[in-house]
Amino acid sequence: MIRYTFGRLSSLVISLIVASMVIFLVIEVIPGDPASFMLGINAREDTLAALRAEMGLDQPLVIRYFNWVLGMLQGDFGNSWTYKTPVAELINDRIWVSLPLAVYALLLSTLIAFPAGIYAASRRGSAGDVTIIGATQLGVALPNFWFAMILVLIFAIKLRWFSAGGFPGWDDPLLAIKSLTLPAIALALPQAAILARVMRSSLLDMLGEDFIRTARAKGLTRRQALWRHAVRNALIPVLTIIGLQFSFLLAGGIIIEQVFFLPGLGRLIFQSISARDLIVVESVVMLLVFTVIVVNFAVDLAYAAVDPRLRSRA
């Protein structure tokens, strides 16, 4: 187990290094140089020179890469050209919206998907199963912003239980959670539909396995065999999907953030790209990559917790 963790950990570090190099180089290969790209063709020579100096473009590539990485390690992401504030502050404001939103949505999606998938698999072919399959079909097909608009219509405009958008900050945690609820549901529904389908089919595969027959021959009821033997084995593909979904939820909430006027990372990256603020783009992308890699590491550890075969393999 220790060796496995260590192995995964070293692959995490290598992934991070490679990812940082790729992100850095992509920005560098832009025709001209980053400064002229950011300022456009009508930029004045002295403004351009000022930006070049600020970005350190007069230094060699390798030095700039190491400065960038060392800066990030110390929490210094540079200064935004458009906002004129440290990028670290920009990120810090927004990550406390996006991260809780993603976790919230993932929790909801898991809470919906697990029972639905397990129920459908345990009653394969029943009316309940058919209903759940139909619902997941719709959930996969309908985009999350459509859910968002419907939720706003019903719960904000008609029933007035929630506000239609905006984020009040974390001073009042309950209020903050309340304002994230509708966006989280809108994000969670399509993800839950996918997850429920994976859970169902993975469970059905497991229920056909020989060890389920063995369990039944020991005297376990169908339900006991499902819960004690099938569910844990079915978790492996489900964990993979959960890992992928978290990455999507963190960065992919752009439209939902727009619909609900949430100051999240999605909006920040969207605005920075529009404003050609490469310093912000570079750092936010690196942050997202970092999160995705760390989440994958967590998923790998979860695999090992579920499956002893992985623990004993190197």
Added chain:
Amino acid sequence: MSLLRIKEYSLAINGTEILHDVDIAVDAGQIVAITGESGSGKSMTALSIMGLLPRGSVNRGQIMLDGVSLLDASEAELCDMRGNAVGMIFQEPMTALNPVMTIGDQVAETILMHEKISRHDARARAVKLIERVGLKLAPTRYPHELSGGQRQRVVIAMAIAVRPKLLIADEPTTALDVTTQARILELLKGLVDEFDMGLLMITHDLAVVAGMADKIVVMQNGRIVEAAPTQTLLRDMQHPYTKALFKASGHKVTLPARADAPHLLYAKGVTRDYPLPRSGLFGARPSFRALNNVSFHIEHGERVGLVGESGCGKSTLTRAILGLEPIQAGEITLDGDPVFTGKKPNLTVRRRMQVVFQDPYSSFNPRHRVERLITEPFHLLENPPTSAARDAAIAAALRDVGLSVSDKDKYIHEFSGGQRQRIAIARALIIEPELIIFDEAVSALDVSVRAQVLDLIADLCKSRSLAYLFISHDLSVVRTVADRVLVMQAGQIVEHGATEDIFLNPQHPYTQALIAAAPQLPEISHAS
């Protein structure tokens, strides 16, 4: 009163009649064997007793266990009965255990299901049971750390955990090596005596049946065609199917005589290492030696058998001969030409060798017609035959294996297991190779079909000069189809010699153990 009494029992699944008027009785302390070929309804009989039939099953008749009618029992009553009054062992030990649960917990689960006992006490009893079935393993081990034979012992421990009155064993040793099989059968016999259990054993292997059972039940197409105490049945078989079954099991072919000939295949000092996962982050990568200094030869037209248990390196040797993988030392040549050159098989040599694998279904692309399937080896030729010559080659290959020319337009799923293996042989024959490797080629076939395929191989030897390497774990089959036998253990050839010499006078302890462990079919008069 019998412990188990099945009376006039019939079963239909989704309208198809599976079992018809089955009558079986098992007494306490008695071993009753059900035998027959695949599809005869053996396993469905076992699942009927357990009440674990697939959906869409409709049954009638009577199954009484210790005075209780199982067909009238509720699902809750059946759950009480399963594992408690009846234990069951399955064919495939590799998949019968839950991979994410320790073996101790899996054995303890049976006890917890049926007795009011603390988890701690159940675990303690599981440890004793694991010892009782002959395992010296910690209960905290996981199934993937165990061999097939060890896993089957765990399954047995689970099945006998609360001392059931009846044990059902469905092909308990079919997936195991002969020496493991002998030990498992001994264990089962000992448990029957110790617990005074009834044992209902299902197996297609008549040699196993003859050595174990007090009573034999022969099934064909869902009906019992004959049932009698073992000795009576062996002495005086009544039904033609029983006779045919025993005859096919001991089937012997007559190979045409052959004179000494020059070497065709020559292997010298062949060594193959597989890398293993690194033990430390920076340590040298350890390797597993699958073939260790293997040397042998096959003459032109010679029939050579290769026996050994699973993991001994038989399949690795097949791949090495075919030139599919590099070897770390030694050389393999066909008529002096190396089979492996640099990074890929040597095509000039490769087209003179063909292989027939064990599973006739999965070795074919299901979307291709037979015509295309059997002409696959043509890509090894520089000038593959076209139009009329190609049709003639297809027709000849199909005819040679006893199929008709019209079969060329069919798909593989339209054929039975035996026919598929004939097609596999036709595919091997179509480019008229000088050497064919039969890698467990008849192991998955029923005895009567196996007899036919063995006859076919003998016939092919009569019509052409064909050399082959016949790889099998089944000693009785190798004995009849090989001029010479190689015995392999742990990547080494430990003994070789003329077939009858090896079988009558084995020198190496491993060969002796193999031959002693192989169940013997009793001598029976086939005079009908």
